[in-house]
Amino acid sequence: MRLLFLGAPGVGKGTQAEVLSRHYDLPHIAMGDIIREAMRKGTPVGLEAKAYVEKGQLVPDEVIIKVIRERLKEGDAKKGYILDGFPRTIRQGEALTEILEQEDAKIDHVVNFFVDEETLVKRISGRRSCPSCGKVYHLVYRPPACEGQCDCGVDLIQRKDDRPETVKSRLGVYKNETLPLIEYYEKKGDLQNIEACGTVEEISKNVQSVFGSA
Numbered sequence: 706m707r708l709l710f711l712g713a714p715g716v717g718k719g720t721q722a723e724v725l726s727r728h729y730d731l732p733h734i735a736m737g738d739i740i741r742e743a744m745r746k747g748t749p750v751g752l753e754a755k756a757y758v759e760k761g762q763l764v765p766d767e768v769i770i771k772v773i774r775e776r777l778k779e780g781d782a783k784k785g786y787i788l789d790g791f792p793r794t795i796r797q798g799e800a801l802t803e804i805l806e807q808e809d810a811k812i813d814h815v816v817n818f819f820v821d822e823e824t825l826v827k828r829i830s831g832r833r834s835c836p837s838c839g840k841v842y843h844l845v846y847r848p849p850a851c852e853g854q855c856d857c858g859v860d861l862i863q864r865k866d867d868r869p870e871t872v873k874s875r876l877g878v879y880k881n882e883t884l885p886l887i888e889y890y891e892k893k894g895d896l897q898n899i900e901a902c903g904t905v906e907e908i909s910k911n912v913q914s915v916f917g918s919a
């Protein structure tokens with residue numbers, strides 16, 4: 706099964722993808738995680754992406770498309786995947802269609818998670834993540850067992866792009882560049898809208914009821 710998770714920054718796509726990748730035994734391919742890892746390692750992609758990410762802007766399409774093309778060739782992606790944070794522009798959506806056509810494959814479900822802007826900002830401002838294992842927490846909604854520390858023992862950090870001024874820029878970029886992509890999938894008749902309110906578990910159940918039990 707191939708799934709696309711779309712939605713604004715902080716809506717909870719990554720959290721849902723993490724839960725559902727375990728449930729459906731599918732790799733969770735998160736473009737944001739791939740980019741942050743490249744930035745940590747200082748690879749050419751990471752060095753190019755850094756300035757864009759830190760300003761809350763999108764990394765250029767040609768860089769992202771090259772990265773996803775390589776990632777989807779890896780062995781674990783053969784059985785399917787959950788794509789989180791890709792595509793984000795019409796150009797990326799068209800590139801994905803091309804990649805799939807070359808493999809005679811298709812996306813089974815395109816899910817658009819939505820919630821009001823006040824909730825997005827609350828979720829982003831309280832998010833903390835582990836720089837070592839990548840696990841994501843929230844100070845109020847998903848606190849770590851031990852304050853300030855991941856279950857793996859490493860100190861939690863706040864993402865640089867989760868600072869208020871950068872969040873504003875990310876939300877603006879989402880409206881200008883990603884909303885048209887959502888309309889693109891809507892017109893194709895592929896889109897399933899899921900309201901991302903309630904607990905993580907409630908939302909996962911709603912998603913599963915759309916997909917059926919694989």
Ligand code: AP5
Nearest residue numbers: 714715716717718719720736737758764790828832843846
């Ligand atoms: P990326 O990391 O993908 O950021 P994003 O899309 O802005 O999404 P987020 O990670 O902020 O949010 P999420 O929806 O995954 O929410 P989460 O589950 O963490 O990308 C970062 C940057 O990389 C981009 O700005 C761009 O520069 C670049 N980039 C990435 N992809 C790109 C692309 N395709 N093209 C170009 N550039 C690209 O949840 C948020 C918080 O809420 C967490 O603390 C969580 O615990 C909490 N939470 C989740 N669900 C609930 C719930 N139901 N109730 C209460 N709290 C909840």
